[in-house]
Amino acid sequence: MGEFELIRKFxxxxxxxxxxxxxxxxxxxxxxxxxxxxxxxxxxxxxxxxEGVHFPVGADPELLAERALRTNLSDLAASGASPLWFTLALTLPTVEEDWLRLFSRGLFAAANEYGCVLVGGDTTKGPLTVTVQIMGSVEPHLALRRDGASAGDFVLVTNTIGDGAAALAAIQERIALTDEHRAWLQEKFYRPVPRLKESALLRGIASAALDISDGLLADLGHICHASDVGAVIDVASLPFSAAMQSLNDIEQARAWALGGGDDYELCFTVSPDAMPDLALLIARGELQATIVGELVPGAGVVCELDGELYRPAQQGYQHFS
Amino acid sequence: MGEFELIRKFxxxxxxxxxxxxxxxxxxxxxxxxxxxxxxxxxxxxxxxxEGVHFPVGADPELLAERALRTNLSDLAASGASPLWFTLALTLPTVEEDWLRLFSRGLFAAANEYGCVLVGGDTTKGPLTVTVQIMGSVEPHLALRRDGASAGDFVLVTNTIGDGAAALAAIQERIALTDEHRAWLQEKFYRPVPRLKESALLRGIASAALDISDGLLADLGHICHASDVGAVIDVASLPFSAAMQSLNDIEQARAWALGGGDDYELCFTVSPDAMPDLALLIARGELQATIVGELVPGAGVVCELDGELYRPAQQGYQHFS
Known part of the structure; x- marks a missing residue:
């Protein structure tokens, strides 16, 4: 099958x-x-x-495609943007029609769910690599950025965190879970929900935002660096899922939440003035979010537990480190 | 060096x-x-x-970066668009600062020359792969497309063609050339000139256009397919560079021009009504272009020489074929 036929077919x-x-x-x-x-x-x-770096050899192509598009959509959510289009640069060692059929199915399932359209791409021969570029629209002056936070702002996260790392542990069978909790974590890992709805609500309310891909500590560190502030995380306030709580290992849960990554929840900051608006959204059930800390003058992120300095077990993920 | 430091530094x-x-x-x-x-x-x-597919292992990183950006800019030219921005997804087996310094130099040299700005990207660990996404602006209704051609239109190419394949033969020392011709071909291969100036002149004149990356036969075939017409190429009219002519092998020159690819010249079509406008541009020296054939009712591309059917020696390049 030639390149052009492959594109037409799949x-x-x-x-x-x-x-x-x-x-x-x-x-x-x-x-x-x-x-x-x-x-x-x-x-x-x-x-x-x-392949072999971000996903294992032999990974399910349908889930791989879903995950690739959903994590990119999460970046749009982090910026307060709405999805429009994407391109796909796909490098394949060989043309396997079954693989392409599944990959294409996963890709279009996610694309249709979030209303973004494949508009172009490139298919090349080589080691399996998937590059998605997502494009969206955002109202001028309402983009969520990393550099808008100030000392005194609250730090919040959407929903629960640490689930990405817990899911990986479950997939690798390093932890014991009920079937229900295992299925919930796997779904969250393979088909993360880009927080576009939450992001739209936060435009004009959040002073800074990003999505948690490298772990709360590392990602909040980016906001602090860009905004020239420090942060204090209250470890006792971290929100955990029922699946995480069922493990009965609070230290492990904290380590995953702070350093595990792959959560694709939003971490955002809100000034005291804007907190009433946010609280109203939360009270109405339109947005699930938890205050996990506050910004302070200075630099860097520290954790506290019961008023004492808390040393997290695990740092954020970085390629090449 | 971590991912973030790498990005900041280079x-x-x-x-x-x-x-x-x-x-x-x-x-x-x-x-x-x-x-x-x-x-x-x-x-x-x-x-x-x-690496190993589109460029050899150990390729000069500066030339690789220049070529990656310039060939993408050629796609903008093919659409009649003006460059604005680009993103870079760079996958590297290891972090080698010398390599990155040269790559970055080549990238920004080309970016500055054509006025487009690096606005984002991703650096990952894995087999060496360079993915550039170029973005530009185009006046509505003036984009050059592949599907606007009609039977009766003339087929033209800018400048000379076949040089990409000749350059590859020179680099691989399969042909003998003067130093001057060798240097000219190598420059054209490693630092192809995106035909943005020509493209801007062709907006409103050309009925269809694309850039020649897979060889004239294959690329003109795309215009024919999209526009639902056939084409006849007059092999005797193909324009060759002085370097190509110095080889004194007209059959080889024709094979490279028709099937060699990597030329990054524009192939475009012009209706008889618009030919006076184009001829004026050519006569004024604002654009160098040659009529190489015409479009006919039907499908597919055939070649003629002295009124006889001509069978080219080489087909266009396709991945996975």
Whole structure:
């Protein structure tokens, strides 16, 4: 199968069935030509997943594709942007139709769920690598950034954290769980929910935001660095899922929440002035979020437990470190 | 060196020195936030280069980076778009500072020459792979497409073709050349000139266009397929460089021009009505282009020489074929 036939067979068909707003010219020309909604800014992010580094050899192609797109959508959520389009650069060692069929199914399932459209890409021969570039729109001046936080702001996270690391432990059979908890964690790991709904609510309320991919400590550290502030995390306040709580190992749960990564929840900051608006959203059940600390003058992130300095067991994840 | 330090050291510095129009937020956040010029469409294209497939192991990192960006800019030219921004997804087996310094130098040399700005990316560990996504702006309704051609249109190419394949033969020492011709071909191969100037002149004149990356036969075939027409190439009219002519092997020159690829010249079509406008541009020396054939009712591309059917020696390049 040639490159062009491969694209037509697995990546172009569903495009034609769902022509999307703003796609003047999609797959199949030198460039995609796209019309951004009037008076909006473009938000873009790119992520690469390499076999044997970011996912194991032999990983389920359908879940791989879902995960690749969903984690990229999480970057849009972190910026307060709404999904529009994406491109896919796919490097394959060989053309296996079964693999491509599953990969394509996962990709379009996630794309359709979040209303973003494949507009272009490149297929090449080589070691299995998946690079997704996501594009979205964001209202000028309402993008969520990392550098808008101030000392005195509250630090919050959406939903529960540490589940990404717990899921990995469950998949690798390092922990014992009920079937229900195991299934919940695996779903969260393979099909993370980009917090786009929450992100839309936080525009105009959060002073800074990002998504937790490297662990709360490392990611909150990015906000602190960009905003030139320090942070104190109250370890006792970290929100854990029922699956995490069922393990009855609070130290492990804290280590995963602080340093585990792969959570794709939002970490965001809110000034005292904006807290009433946020509290109303939480009280109405429109947003699930927990205060886990506050920003202070200075630099770096420290953890406290019962008023004492707390030393976390695990640092955030970095490639090449 | 960690991922973040790597980005700061090699990819963020020159960004800060050259803040670009439209870059609301560049490298270092979850998304880049970009403002497209008012009432323009976005043009995007993505290309991956894999070590051992698209470039040899041990290739000069500076030339590799230049080539990666320039070939992507050529896709913008093929669409009649003007460069604005790009992202870089770079997968590296190890962090070698000397390699990164050279790669970064080549990347920013090409970026500065064509006025496009690195706005984001991803660095990962794995087999050496370079994925560039280029973004530009294009006036609505003036994008050059593949599907606008009609039977009766003339087929033209800019400058000379076949040089990409000749350069590869020279680099692999399969042909004998003067030093001057060898240097000219190598420069054209490693630092192809994206035909942005020509492309801007062709907006509103060309009925269809693309850049020649897979060979004239294959690429003109894309225009024919998209526009539902056939084409006849007059082999005697193919324009060759002085370096190609110096080889005194007309059959080899034709084979390279028709099937060699890597030329990054524009192939475009012009209706008889628009030919006077184009001829004026050529006569004024603003554009160098040659009529190499015409479009006919039907499908597919055939070659003629002295009124007889001509069978080219080499087909276009396709991955996975």
């Amino acid at each position: 990546f172009q068909r569903e495009q034609a069935e769902n022509p999307a707003p703003g796609v003047i010219q999609g797959i199949g020309d030198d460039c995609a030509i796209l019309a951004l909604p009037t008076a909006q800014h473009l938000a873009i992010s790119v992520d690469t997943l390499v | 990819f963020q510095r020159e960004q800060a020195e050259n803040p670009a129009p439209g870059v609301i937020q560049g490298i270092g956040d979850d998304c880049a936030i970009l403002a497209l010029p008012t009432a323009q469409h976005l043009a995007i294209s993505v290309d991956t280069l894999v």
